[in-house]
Amino acid sequence: MTTLVVVSHSDPQSLTQHVARSTADAIRDLGGDVDIADLHAENFDPRFSKADVNLFRGKGTPPADVVAEQDRIDRADDLILVFPMYWWSMPALLKGWIDRVFVSGWAYEFTPGSEFVKKLDRLTVHLIPVAGDDAESFERHGVYEAFQTQIERGIIEYCGATLGSTTFVHESDTKRRDTLAAEIQDLSESIAARVAYPATVASR
Numbered sequence: 001m002t003t004l005v006v007v008s009h010s011d012p013q014s015l016t017q018h019v020a021r022s023t024a025d026a027i028r029d030l031g032g033d034v035d036i037a038d039l040h041a042e043n044f045d046p047r048f049s050k051a052d053v054n055l056f057r058g059k060g061t062p063p064a065d066v067v068a069e070q071d072r073i074d075r076a077d078d079l080i081l082v083f084p085m086y087w088w089s090m091p092a093l094l095k096g097w098i099d100r101v102f103v104s105g106w107a108y109e110f111t112p113g114s115e116f117v118k119k120l121d122r123l124t125v126h127l128i129p130v131a132g133d134d135a136e137s138f139e140r141h142g143v144y145e146a147f148q149t150q151i152e153r154g155i156i157e158y159c160g161a162t163l164g165s166t167t168f169v170h171e172s173d174t175k176r177r178d179t180l181a182a183e184i185q186d187l188s189e190s191i192a193a194r195v196a197y198p199a200t201v202a203s204r
């Protein structure tokens with residue numbers, strides 16, 4: 001099984017980057033192939049260019065950097081997105097990656113007058129958001145519900161991919177480091193097992 005871990009954070013020493021590396025290591029330990037897409041280090045351009053707009057309008061061909069990302073995802077069975085929560089959502093860099101890469105013709109097929117086709121049914125997606133706030137605050141403000149609506153249903157299910165798991169890391173700036181380290185170890189091993197043995201581990 002091949003996994004693509006996509007991480008969106010500018011600081012290699014951040015907790016988010018640590019979670020991405022830990023998850024990739026756990027998958028390798030179980031014998032899986034892992035590719036890491038570090039969007040910041042690779043200078044992915046999240047701006048929705050004129051070429052992207054034209055493509056959305058059914059004109060032209062996808063830009064080369066978009067095709068390269070689609071090829072990377074096409075090689076993967078599982079896609080893991082690791083990102084900090086910014087304003088109750090994902091960072092602009094990752095959102096721009098989704099805006100530009102998950103386009104009509106590749107992620108779905110929308111032609112007026114024809115049936116809508118979901119095209120990512122071969123892919124399983126796991127989400128690991130890293131949040132400063134605690135779980136109680138997310139519950140109270142409806143952040144989990146908003147996340148499910150916008151990201152799990154609005155993006156992943158919209159394109160026909162399977163939602164493998166969503167695992168929040170909370171209190172990322174305040175929790176004791178050793179508690180966080182143990183939590184990250186657990187989530188890495190749990191997701192690695194889902195990726196390596198998908199048939200034997202129940203989805204959430």
Ligand SMILES: Cc1cc2nc3c(=O)[nH]c(=O)nc-3n(C[C@H](O)[C@H](O)[C@H](O)COP(=O)(O)O)c2cc1C
Pocket residue numbers: 009013014015016017084085086087088089130131132133134172173
């Ligand atoms: C622009 C910005 C917006 C943020 N918005 C939220 C938020 O809406 N909810 C939350 O729990 N934490 C929020 N945070 C805190 C980050 O999620 C937290 O600092 C991060 O997860 C820490 O992990 P890191 O070391 O990987 O950066 C925000 C941080 C920044 C910089």
